Amino acid sequence: MKKDQMIPGRRAVLRIAACLGVAVTTRMLTAGHAEAPGRPATPLPTAGPKAAGPKASAPLKPSSYRLQPMMEGGAPRYSRPALQVRKEPLLELPELGRSMVLTFDDGPDPRYTPDILRTLRQYDVRAMFFVCGEMVEEYPDLTREIADDGHLVCNHTWSHPLMPSLPPSGIRSQLVRTSDEIEKAVGTPPLWYRAPYGAWNRHLFEIGAKLGMEPLAWTVDSLDWTAPGTDKIVSGILDGAGPGVVVLSHDAGGNRSQSVAALRRYLPWLLDEGYRIAVPYR
Template sequence: MSRALDPAENRPLLELSRERRAVAITVDDGPDPRYTPAVLAALRRHGIRATFFVVGRNAAAHPALVRAIADEGHHLANHSWSHPDLRHLPEAQVRAELQRTSELLEKATGRATTWFRAPGGDWAPVTMRVCSALGLRPMGWSVDPADWARPGTAKITSRVLGAVRPGSIVLNHDGGGDRSQTVAALRAYLPVLIDRGYAFTAPP
């Protein structure tokens, strides 16, 4: 049984410590059989460990991809079961969305699920209560290139490179639509960040 969070843990983490020249790559809305393997390949090429915030029903539909993410050393985290707007759901339904996803991930990996990201980054009081009760730490982001809107590979790349600083948490998407621009942008900006001296980390 997960322990309830203390108040300090029950605030969305928006960035990491700035003491190290490190950033966190996060990937939302998958797994997706078209784009998740390509994202994994881009990360593998540079030996980067990321955090994948998976949608439970997608994880249930693609268990081999869940195992691939875990087997390559990435962190699997909770992004709800069906990606609803949690702000407008009763508490029991919010709890079901989070708990069902955590249980699926824990069964798949043998490890407790520790992080949750609200769909859309919309943190409602009810969501925070449920996170605390389930022992899920909330994580947001500090760099959002709006790749979900498909503004073009060049724009995604320039937005990331223009905004990243030590401690940044970078938002990407591998599900929810055509993510070919995201894949291409990852291939473009990851080596630039490496050349700039950044290391990559996943929150504990």
């Protein structure tokens, strides 16, 4: 069963991550926050017209920063500038102010993803979907629907392996194949990735940075992968709610009917409490 688990020492890790750099903050769309030099400030895509979503109008063509074509022989395909190599994943996004981030892993899955999308559409909010490449390959139209709704399609590896058990070449292949498959489906490669089971290592950070992706873990694990009952999923998320909090849920990898039902309850509650649901830029 696909699942992810929380990483111990979150606060300590957060402090380390906060000290490590500004690569992510430069990409955050944080109204009222200063952007790093050379990076234009852009409005945060939260609630608003569908067209305001970061990918709502994404053309189905190679991204502008993909400057060189695929080369034979395994030469680097990605030409985006490499990012800072982190030592830990980001666990929350305080740059988003009072906004929270909803993330859904392991999909897309036609049994559950459409229901998740319907609820997010109903409340006009955007989320992050960490998809597996093999699922994207099987359901490209559903992947495109996620992006067309303005959500971020992010990299959750090709086949959901325990990444530290792979050699660097295997780690790279899992990430590159997935980014390529996502780009094929939605027109742009992902800028975020997440390790299955929350299992990261140095090679994963190095390779992800070379591919121009930031590592995002989570602040609150909804534990929906344990199927604890809709009530428990809802109360866990409500208890963990807070500014910049990243919530882990799943729209695939098992029976996710509880995840679907829970979203219909906690999302309106969060909005009523004054939280905004946001995604980082791209």
